Amino acid sequence: MLSLDEAQKRAENLVEAARKAGADAADAIYVCNASTNVSVRLGVLEDVERSEGEEIGLRVFLGQRSATVSGSDMNPASLATLVERCIAMAEQAPQDAYAGLAPQDRLLTRKPAALDLCDKGEPDPAALKLRALEAEDSARAVPGVTNSEGGGASSGRSQIALATSHGFAGSYGATSHSTYASVLAGEGAGMQRDYASHTVRHIVDLDAAETIGNKAGQRAVARLNPNKIESGPMPVIFDPRVGSSLIGHLVGAMVGPAIARRSSFLLDHLGEAIFDSGVTIIDDPLMLRGLRSRPFDGEGLPTQRRALIDAGVLTGWLLDSASARQLGLDPTGHASRGTGGAPGAGPSNMHMEPGDATPGDLMADVKRGLYVTDLIGMGVNGVTGDYSRGASGFLIENGGVVGAVAEITIAGNLIEMFRNLVPANDLVFRYATNVPTIRIDGMMVAGG
Numbered sequence: 181m182l183s184l185d186e187a188q189k190r191a192e193n194l195v196e197a198a199r200k201a202g203a204d205a206a207d208a209i210y211v212c213n214a215s216t217n218v219s220v221r222l223g224v225l226e227d228v229e230r231s232e233g234e235e236i237g238l239r240v241f242l243g244q245r246s247a248t249v250s251g252s253d254m255n256p257a258s259l260a261t262l263v264e265r266c267i268a269m270a271e272q273a274p275q276d277a278y279a280g281l282a283p284q285d286r287l288l289t290r291k292p293a294a295l296d297l298c299d300k301g302e303p304d305p306a307a308l309k310l311r312a313l314e315a316e317d318s319a320r321a322v323p324g325v326t327n328s329e330g331g332g333a334s335s336g337r338s339q340i341a342l343a344t345s346h347g348f349a350g351s352y353g354a355t356s357h358s359t360y361a362s363v364l365a366g367e368g369a370g371m372q373r374d375y376a377s378h379t380v381r382h383i384v385d386l387d388a389a390e391t392i393g394n395k396a397g398q399r400a401v402a403r404l405n406p407n408k409i410e411s412g413p414m415p416v417i418f419d420p421r422v423g424s425s426l427i428g429h430l431v432g433a434m435v436g437p438a439i440a441r442r443s444s445f446l447l448d449h450l451g452e453a454i455f456d457s458g459v460t461i462i463d464d465p466l467m468l469r470g471l472r473s474r475p476f477d478g479e480g481l482p483t484q485r486r487a488l489i490d491a492g493v494l495t496g497w498l499l500d501s502a503s504a505r506q507l508g509l510d511p512t513g514h515a516s517r518g519t520g521g522a523p524g525a526g527p528s529n530m531h532m533e534p535g536d537a538t539p540g541d542l543m544a545d546v547k548r549g550l551y552v553t554d555l556i557g558m559g560v561n562g563v564t565g566d567y568s569r570g571a572s573g574f575l576i577e578n579g580g581v582v583g584a585v586a587e588i589t590i591a592g593n594l595i596e597m598f599r600n601l602v603p604a605n606d607l608v609f610r611y612a613t614n615v616p617t618i619r620i621d622g623m624m625v626a627g628g
Contacts, residue, residue, distance in 0.1 A: 181212055181232065184339060188351040190254070191343035194238055197263050199345055203240035203270070205281050207344040209478070209519055210236045215336035215356075218308040220316055222328055228305050237519030240266045241280060245273040250519040278505040279522075282479035286511065287348045290482075292475030296468045297354035298337075299382045308333040314389035315361040315396075319376075322363075322397025324404065329362040329373065331393065335383075348480030356471075357383045361393040365400040372406075372586075374399035374554075378610070381469040399553070402574075406586035409575055409627040415549035416590055416623045417542055417576065420606070422555045424613040427461060427530055429560050429567070429594055434488065435514075435525040436503025438562065445565030445594060446494060453492040455598050458535055461489040463498075465513075465528035471612040472528040478517035483528065486512075500525040531614040535603035539617040542604050549576040550625055552590065565594035589626040597623065 182190065191208040198206035214232035218225070236259075237250035247269035251262045303311075316331030334357070341351035360377035376395035378387045418426065433444040446454070455461075465474050465483035477483055479501055487495060499507070500515035500523045516526035543551070556570030568591040574581045597620050604617035 181214055181337065182234070182339060184341065184351040184353055187212065187339045187341035188343065188349055190236065191341045192349050194236060194259060194263070195343045195345050197260065198238060198240050198266065201263050201267050202242070203267060203345070204243060205241040205345045206239060207281060207342065207479070208236060208238045209517060210234070210339075210341040211519055212339040213336065214338075215334060216305060216308060217332065217334040218305055218312050219330050219332040220309065220312045221330040223313065223317065225309060226330060228309070235519045238262060238266050239522065240270050242267070242270045244275045244277060244279050245270050246276065246279045246522070247273050248521055278502045280501065280505070281344055281346055282481050282501045282511055282515070284346045287344070287346070287480050288350065288476045288482040292350055292352060293466055295352070295466060295470070295473045295475060297352065297381050297473055299355040299357070301383065302337070302355075303335050303357070303383065308335065311359055311389045315359050315393035316363075318390040318393030319361040319363040319397040320393075322394060322401055324365045324401035325363045325397045326367060326371070327364040329364065329375075331359075331361040333359045333389070342476070342478070342480055344480050348476075350476050350480065352475055355381055357381075357386050359386060359389050359392050361396040363396055363400050365397075366404045370404065372400055372403035374403060379471065381471070385469065403572065403584050403586070406572065406584040407575060409550075409585050409588060409625065411626045412624070413622055414625050415546050415576075415619060415621045416625065417539075417546075417549065417551045418618040418620070419551065419553045419573070420608065420615055420617055422552055423615040423618040424611060425555060426597070426601075426618065427532065427613050427615060429562075430461070430598070431488070431498065431527050431530070432562055433565070433594075434494075434498050436497050436499035436507065437524060439497050440503045440506040443563050445561075445563060449494055449595075450496065452494060454494050454595065455489055455492040455601060457492045459489055459492050459601060459603060460487055460533040461530065462486070462533065463488050463527050463530050467529045470529040474528060477513045478515035478523045479511070481511055481513040481515065483513045488527075488530075498525045498527060527613075529612055531607065531609065532603055532616065532618075534605045534607040534616045537602070537604050539604045539606055542602060542617060542619040543576055544579045546576045546579055550574070550585065550588070550590070551576055551581060560594070567592050567594050567597060591624045591626070592620070592622070
């Protein structure tokens with residue numbers, strides 16, 4: 181794997197070659213990923229996989245025409261051909277009034293923030309195997325667990341470098357460590373499956389394998405013997421594991437390209453209170469050891485912590501440069517990209533600030549409701565906000581959980597759901613998007 185300096189130089193050299201070949205402007209992104217994955221099943225090693233690959237993407241501009249080409253062959257002759265191909269494609273591309281690099285006066289010029297994304301050590305395959313076995317053994321030891329889909333452990337390292345022809349060059353690296361287990365409980369047609377996993381930047385932050393496995397086993401057993409429920413409106417409480425998906429739907433309606441296409445259910449709500457005043461949602465790309473932390477965005481702009489929802493109010497959009505130009509606004513440092521294609525826009529580490537009530541408080545006055553622990557399908561209309569997803573979890577009666585439920589559908593409209601959303605006080609930072617337990621009243625629940 182290249183050093184960060186070498187990775188950055190490779191991107192800079194490709195941009196320089198594009199300029200010499202006639203491009204008016206250009207940028208290049210280099211990405212290298214290396215990972216080791218070990219999987220086991222029923223106490224036996226199933227697979228050990230080691231992968232390492234590098235890829236580079238070049239985007240060139242000829243006036244307002246642009247093209248992007250990517251490749252994985254870093255031979256100088258192959259890179260020269262890549263430049264030629266990209267220039268030729270740009271010559272045939274249509275005019276785009278919004279195409280171009282990020283505004284030069286907004287580029288990151290200071291030293292990138294140190295976000296502590298890289299672990300020093302890397303576990304060997306034997307250590308990964310041991311961790312995978314411990315996770316699966318712990319899950320299988322839970323009474324009621326009858327079979328296993330396997331356990332696994334992995335470690336990885338990535339390097340990212342970006343260079344532009346108008347003055348930006350930067351790079352950063354990151355590591356990851358993860359453990360998972362997935363098991364089944366019960367017999368025959370009554371079998372239920374569940375899992376647990378954890379991913380971190382530094383191995384010292386990783387949950388013990390036994391803890392992860394035990395959680396997977398307990399979750400699977402808790403789902404046994406699901407009940408049927410009657411359809412109707414009722415309060416729905418979302419476990420933090422699945423509640424984060426609601427924030428994903430929110431962000432999908434906030435990204436610049438959706439706003440520019442006028443294909444977002446939030447289009448006419450900028451500056452309005454779309455949540456209760458007790459709800460604040462933060463995007464924080466500078467979080468230390470964050471799973472989506474980054475010192476600069478996909479166009480070389482600085483990143484910063486920002487409240488996307490501030491005391492219930494929608495504060496703005498997530499904009500890359502192209503969508504910002506189309507909307508007559510400034511880019512917000514949310515450009516995201518791979519090596520192929522132009523940048524889009526997306527969030528970094530996100531979380532919903534906790535409320536004042538405990539999860540028990542949220543449930544206490546529920547006569548009949550639903551506690552959702554799993555969601556199925558993607559029945560969400562980003563234009564209208566209509567929401568309908570398969571779900572499973574537990575029935576709530578008179579303030580307490582009384583049994584598992586499965587094969588149900590929950591439905592509503594995201595605007596109404598957001599207005600009725602109440603967060604609990606149990607926020608834990610565990611994923612890239614984190615929320616506390618969430619209650620939403622008035623959702624339609626259809627029984628299986």
